[in-house]
Amino acid sequence: MSNSHGETTYEHRAARRSAVVHDRSFMERETLRLRLDRRAQEVRDLSSAGSGDRAAFGRLVEMHFGGIYGLLFRMVGNPEDAEDLAQEVFVRAWKSLGSISDDEALRPWLTRIAVNLFYDHLRKRGRGLRVVELDPLAADPGGREMEPFEELDNREAQALLGAAIERLPERLQAAVILRVVEGRSYEETAAAMGLKQQTVRGHVAKGRQLLMRFLKPWLTNGGSSL
Amino acid sequence: MKACRQTRRLLELQFAGELSWKQELQLTDHLSAGPECAAEAQAQGHVLETLGGYREAPLAKIDVERFVQKVQDRIANEPVGVSQAAPMESKSGSRSMVLAAAALLLVALTWAVRDRMGARDGGSPNQEELAGVPTEVDETAFQAERHRAAVDELRHALASLEGEEPDWELYSEGAQGLRDSDWPLTGLLSGLLGDPEERVARAAVLALGREGSTLAQRRLWSLRGDERLGASAIDALGAHGALTTEQNVEMYWDGTHRAAALQIMAHWHGADALAGARLLLQAAPDRRVPADHYHTLASVLGRANLEGQELALQWLQSPRLEQDAWAMHIAMHDLSGAFDGYLASGAGSRWEAGAMALAGHYPSEQWVSFLAERCARSRTADRAVQVLAKQPGLAALELLFEQESNRMVGEEVWLEAWTQANAAGGSRMVALAHQYRLAGTRSEREHLADVLLLGSQLGTGESLVELASARDLPERLRCSMVLHAGRVGDMRAGYGLETLFESMERKDSSLAACVLIALSQLHESDYVLDFLQQQGQVGEADCRTILTLCDPKSRRSERERRYLIARKLKPVLGKRNLSSLE
Numbered sequence: 001m002s003n004s005h006g007e008t009t010y011e012h013r014a015a016r017r018s019a020v021v022h023d024r025s026f027m028e029r030e031t032l033r034l035r036l037d038r039r040a041q042e043v044r045d046l047s048s049a050g051s052g053d054r055a056a057f058g059r060l061v062e063m064h065f066g067g068i069y070g071l072l073f074r075m076v077g078n079p080e081d082a083e084d085l086a087q088e089v090f091v092r093a094w095k096s097l098g099s100i101s102d103d104e105a106l107r108p109w110l111t112r113i114a115v116n117l118f119y120d121h122l123r124k125r126g127r128g129l130r131v132v133e134l135d136p137l138a139a140d141p142g143g144r145e146m147e148p149f150e151e152l153d154n155r156e157a158q159a160l161l162g163a164a165i166e167r168l169p170e171r172l173q174a175a176v177i178l179r180v181v182e183g184r185s186y187e188e189t190a191a192a193m194g195l196k197q198q199t200v201r202g203h204v205a206k207g208r209q210l211l212m213r214f215l216k217p218w219l220t221n222g223g224s225s226l
Numbered sequence: 227m228k229a230c231r232q233t234r235r236l237l238e239l240q241f242a243g244e245l246s247w248k249q250e251l252q253l254t255d256h257l258s259a260g261p262e263c264a265a266e267a268q269a270q271g272h273v274l275e276t277l278g279g280y281r282e283a284p285l286a287k288i289d290v291e292r293f294v295q296k297v298q299d300r301i302a303n304e305p306v307g308v309s310q311a312a313p314m315e316s317k318s319g320s321r322s323m324v325l326a327a328a329a330l331l332l333v334a335l336t337w338a339v340r341d342r343m344g345a346r347d348g349g350s351p352n353q354e355e356l357a358g359v360p361t362e363v364d365e366t367a368f369q370a371e372r373h374r375a376a377v378d379e380l381r382h383a384l385a386s387l388e389g390e391e392p393d394w395e396l397y398s399e400g401a402q403g404l405r406d407s408d409w410p411l412t413g414l415l416s417g418l419l420g421d422p423e424e425r426v427a428r429a430a431v432l433a434l435g436r437e438g439s440t441l442a443q444r445r446l447w448s449l450r451g452d453e454r455l456g457a458s459a460i461d462a463l464g465a466h467g468a469l470t471t472e473q474n475v476e477m478y479w480d481g482t483h484r485a486a487a488l489q490i491m492a493h494w495h496g497a498d499a500l501a502g503a504r505l506l507l508q509a510a511p512d513r514r515v516p517a518d519h520y521h522t523l524a525s526v527l528g529r530a531n532l533e534g535q536e537l538a539l540q541w542l543q544s545p546r547l548e549q550d551a552w553a554m555h556i557a558m559h560d561l562s563g564a565f566d567g568y569l570a571s572g573a574g575s576r577w578e579a580g581a582m583a584l585a586g587h588y589p590s591e592q593w594v595s596f597l598a599e600r601c602a603r604s605r606t607a608d609r610a611v612q613v614l615a616k617q618p619g620l621a622a623l624e625l626l627f628e629q630e631s632n633r634m635v636g637e638e639v640w641l642e643a644w645t646q647a648n649a650a651g652g653s654r655m656v657a658l659a660h661q662y663r664l665a666g667t668r669s670e671r672e673h674l675a676d677v678l679l680l681g682s683q684l685g686t687g688e689s690l691v692e693l694a695s696a697r698d699l700p701e702r703l704r705c706s707m708v709l710h711a712g713r714v715g716d717m718r719a720g721y722g723l724e725t726l727f728e729s730m731e732r733k734d735s736s737l738a739a740c741v742l743i744a745l746s747q748l749h750e751s752d753y754v755l756d757f758l759q760q761q762g763q764v765g766e767a768d769c770r771t772i773l774t775l776c777d778p779k780s781r782r783s784e785r786e787r788r789y790l791i792a793r794k795l796k797p798v799l800g801k802r803n804l805s806s807l808e
Contacts, residue, residue: 049306050306061293069293074281083288086293090301094306157279183281205238
């Protein structure tokens with residue numbers, strides 16, 4: 001809406017401004033309303049589930065299933081084990097649910113159970129049994145010419161990285177997955193692992209160092225040097 | 227080495243996703259200087275990118291309802307639990323008091339070393355944990371939420387900068403709110419540069435350009451190699467005059483934003499231009515300016531101060547540049563200060579060729595003595611005459627006129643040069659003829675006729691005919707002038723030729739023949755036939771014969787045709803004299 005000289009009119013600017021302000025307040029109100037609704041429902045469900053209401057617990061499972069299953073899938077690397085472990089997480093949560101009254105504490109608590117189950121899983125399964133479709137680290141890098149990391153396709157690169165992560169010690173694996181892959185805060189990661197934040201920072205730094213060392217044969221191709 | 231250790235620390239922070247915008251700037255700065263660290267950063271970049279893909283990789287489809295049902299089935303017979311110290315061990319059933327005490331001791335020990343070893347408790351957290359975790363999370367969540375809200379607000383404000391007509395007023399209102407709340411706007415905008423929505427990132431570039439702080443400028447500068455935002459960032463810096471001379475020069479040589487660099491360099495003048503040209507030279511690849519970039523340097527130096535112009539003139543002697551183009555750029559600017567020094571100091575063939583090129587593009591009376599010397603040398607005579615034709619002033623024309631008898635100058639070259647020199651106008655020629663008259667050897671008219679004849683071309687025909695009317699000139703010269711007037715095709719000469727013909731007597735038959743030949747070159751044959759018949763004393767058959775003889779395509783020579791026409795005209799002109807006497 002311009003006048004004959006191509007200038008934006010005052011009315012046009014005012015209309016744009018009020019539209020932006022209106023959109024903004026509407027979106028904020030809606031987002032806040034949804035957040036509050038969800039929070040209120042979670043508090044109610046937690047309270048009911050703590051009193052033995054299985055339907056309310058089912059809703060809590062439904063609400064947290066995605067986060068827990070996703071975390072375990074990235075940790076164990078296959079859907080079957082991830083689903084079994086996720087079930088175990090919620091069963092154990094049910095068994096101790098009475099002590100949880102704060103809905104804000106539920107997610108870190110579930111994550112912590114998941115992490116501990118992951119440690120148990122690693123111990124039971126043993127090392128090197130993670131199911132990956134490609135395990136280039138098992139091959140001898142000195143025997144053949146390595147393909148540069150950036151030239152691998154996405155699936156191959158992810159498999160390679162998954163295999164490298166699996167070679168990390170269990171606590172380092174958990175720290176890297178929670179902090180770097182999942183993008184959780186240090187506070188949340190530390191709570192989930194039962195460690196101090198500073199310790200988690202050290203684990204992440206060490207994990208980075210080891211990952212770069214494991215992947216060195218692929219990353220040094222093409223002139224990179226680590 | 228210290229910087230490399232610092233970079234390693236920054237890379238660790240980048241891996242952990244903790245890099246602040248300020249640290250990102252530090253990292254970018256160091257990476258541009260250190261190839262080893264840059265290689266490590268690149269490798270880490272690949273790993274982080276893949277980790278990002280790892281996070282976003284689609285999960286296997288799980289039926290949530292079925293999953294919930296399975297969980298419900300497993301807990302169907304389990305009562306909801308209350309806080310237990312160690313549920314993982316609770317499967318073992320009842321324990322003796324001794325074992326319970328041992329377990330308590332174990333828990334206490336575990337508590338003592340948990341920070342180092344990590345808790346193995348898969349069950350519910352204890353009350354201290356429950357009291358502690360939410361508080362920490364709350365504070366963090368509050369700060370995170372506050373930051374998200376600020377970013378959202380800034381995104382809304384940036385929406386007014388999208389499109390072709392950015393509404394800065396509306397943006398300023400939004401940004402002011404953030405400033406009032408002590409948010410570092412540059413930092414927030416820097417964060418939005420990585421926004422997945424390109425329109426938001428571009429608006430952030432615009433806004434950063436307007437910020438004007440050193441940090442904002444450095445952030446924008448660090449984006450110059452960015453495929454998505456590089457050009458916008460440079461435009462934003464350029465629009466606010468925030469690019470330094472060094473940055474311009476860097477952009478010019480690395481070629482990423484050469485057009486933008488040239489646009490800014492076009493505004494350099496005086497000392498800025500000289501400093502810029504020197505930087506351009508210092509930063510040139512391998513310290514050698516590629517030949518096709520000399521015109522840029524010439525253009526910059528041409529706008530420099532006296533020192534720059536002297537430098538520019540010295541470079542004319544460089545064997546690596548195309549002198550003509552170089553001279554043209556230099557000549558576009560005022561060289562009055564540097565010019566004399568250049569002429570006085572020069573020597574050698576490169577200097578000579580450079581000066582000649584410069585004289586061609588920078589005509590001046592000062593070049594005449596230089597060119598006179600070059601006309602006297604067989605190697606340079608032709609080129610000197612060509613350049614001489616472009617020079618102003620009577621001295622240059624006189625020198626050029628004298629070169630007609632210079633046997634070192636090719637005939638064609640001289641004629642072309644003479645024609646070019648006279649195209650500027652006839653006043654110089656008149657002045658030259660007058661000068662010869664003063665010398666006293668020939669009449670002024672003779673000299674003027676010579677000059678005009680030599681320079682005969684379109685526009686001088688009328689003057690030639692006018693001079694040919696002067697009866698005191700030798701007939702041979704008058705004939706030449708009339709014939710030239712016909713050749714140059716000046717239609718204004720036609721009326722003069724007709725008047726001249728009408729005033730002729732029997733003894734002028736040869737000149738009259740020339741007039742008719744010239745007329746036939748200016749007009750159609752019917753017109754000339756009509757003119758001849760109007761004269762009254764010429765029969766139609768003679769008229770046609772004369773017209774045939776006027777045709778230059780005739781197999782007869784011009785001299786023969788002139789003779790035959792004159793024979794036909796002699797009796798006619800004689801009768802006309804008698805009738806006029808009667």
